[in-house]
Structures are given as structure tokens and as C-alpha cells.
Amino acid sequence: MTKNSDLKSTARSLPISLLRARETVMAPVRDMLNGIHLSEQKWRVLRVLDELGEVEQSIIAKEACLLLPSLTRILRSMEADGQVSRRQDSQDKRRTLVQITEQGRQILAENMSTSQEIYQKIEAQMGREKLESLLDLLEDLQAVRV
Amino acid sequence: MTKNSDLKSTARSLPISLLRARETVMAPVRDMLNGIHLSEQKWRVLRVLDELGEVEQSIIAKEACLLLPSLTRILRSMEADGQVSRRQDSQDKRRTLVQITEQGRQILAENMSTSQEIYQKIEAQMGREKLESLLDLLEDLQAVRV
DNA sequence: TATTGTTATACTCTATAACTATA
DNA sequence: TATAGTTATAGAGTATAACAATA
Secondary structure: OOOOOOOOOHHHOHHHHHHHHHHHHHHHHHHHHHHOOOOHHHHHHHHHHHHHOOEEHHHHHHHOOOOHHHHHHHHHHHHHOOOEEEEEOOOOOOOEEEEEOHHHHHHHHHHHHHHHHHHHHHHHHHOHHHHHHHHHHHHHHHHOOO | OOOOOOOOOHHHOHHHHHHHHHHHHHHHHHHHHHHOOOOHHHHHHHHHHHHHOOEEHHHHHHHOOOOHHHHHHHHHHHHHOOOEEEEEOOOOOOOEEEEEOHHHHHHHHHHHHHHHHHHHHHHHHHOHHHHHHHHHHHHHHHHOOO
């Protein structure tokens, strides 16, 4: 008797496997973020802005995997908390340009070492080469046109 | 002038990279699920139950990356829709045993081909070997103790 | 007409604590 | 005392559509 529907095992399902792997990594990251009362989403926005400099919201939404309506609310809150600043684009007045503030950068700086420790703990167990391969393959997967 | 806080680029951040990769894969999966009015979470529950047979809720929660309070609500809805059935464990009456119904299996069967097409489209672009490596590495990462 | 971003709304999930029943 | 699961609750994100301003 077949127990299941002959689907690929969940361990070989990309969506499920990516989620489980992410949950493993996020567990300690969440502990860190809880300690500074910052949501995962806001952390991603800070990371993206730190990397890209001043950018419009659509770019942030894409890079941080957030929908624009969610981002609108998140940025309003982050602006009120002084972590980002916003200004209208003078060339195209539909656009809002957003950048990280010194205070936002400070949050990243203060948590960089914890963040690195988590990464190194994973690297120590998986091996540097495997972890680099994984990151390469994840970049490849992101580039796929589905 | 340094633009950023000297953090690893977001493309080399495991949490962000795993999320972006997952969003890429989930885009067409979400289209599929929207078509049958099933949430991602319910889909994962069906996949897990199909694979594991009759199991208690804590196991489902762990395998499908859901918290027990979320799962309680989700299973209540799925039971009402006839996709899963529940019964009390006769040995340990604290436990509830859950299994997928024929109707639940039918949902998986009806969407197996779409699911496979998505996978094959990714495989065609990444290459079988790379995709297999990625799944192997994701399993390794899940096993890390953080 | 198309695009950027906001607002509105309904729904769902998350997270935590308190609780019940059972072990 | 500890565990499995439920309930309650607050908060936040998701998703869609409708809208305003601008191009």
C-alpha cells in the first residue's frame, strides 16, 4: 500500500527546504532582533539601505521581499524612530528616495558582531566551502526566471 | 567614503538569500495555490501529512514550520473542509493524531503536475546537478545546531 | 495612459501567555 | 511537575483594490 501521493519528499521540495533552512538560521537572529525590538522586516530594510545608499521604495520592496503597502507602513514607523529619512525625488516627483540615517547604521554596527558569530557558528559546522557553494547556488536560484 | 557598515553584502547573507530564493520559487507556487484557494501553510500541512501518515500536531508544527497556536486554527479549518481528520490518541489522551483524508490527497494529486512543472522549469535553467547540490546543502544547513 | 506610492480593508500568521486535560 | 494542545489577545505582515499625484 502506498502511503503517499508519490510526490517528492518534503526534504527535496525547494519551497519547504528553503523555509526549513531559513528557520534554522533565523532562530538565533530572531533572538538578537527581539533583544533590540526590531522586526525581521525592518532589519532587512536597514541591510538593504546600508548596501544600496539612497534608493526609491520600489527597489527596497524588491530587495527586501516586501510589498509596497507593507513597506509604506514600515518606513513610516522607521522614519518616526529616526532609522531612515525620506525625501521627494526632485526630477520625478512621484518617487520617494529613502536612505538609512546614522542612527540606523548604528543599529547595524551594534549588532554586527552577533550577526557574524551566528554566521561563523554555521560555517564551523558546515564548512566554509559548502557554505560558499550554498550561497552561490542560492544566487543562481534567485536568477531563475519562473 | 564608505557607503555602508562593512557588513557582508545582502547577497551573501544567509537569511536574506534564503528568503529571496524562496520568493523566486514561491511566485508560481502561489499562483497555483491562489487558484485552489489554499494558503501556503495549508499546502505544507498537506505535504507533511501525506509524507508522514498519521502524526501528532507537534510533529506537524515542526515539519511545516508553524507554531502550535497557528496550527490549531489551521487544522480546525482544514478539518471543516474535509482535508484532514483528527482523533485522540488512545494511549496518551493529551495527544491528537492527525491524518490526511482522501480529499486532502486529491488536492495534492490534482496539483502534482503543476508542482512538477515548476520544479522542472527551475531544473532546466539551473541544471540537475546544481539543483541536487542545492537541496543537499539545504539539508545540511537544516541540521546545523545554532 | 502608465507609474509611484498611499490608503483602505479583510484576512492570516506570529508571538506570548494563560489555561485545560492528561501524564 | 511536565507535556500536548487550546484559547485569548495584541501585533504585524499579506494581498488586493481603489486612489492621488505625477510622468
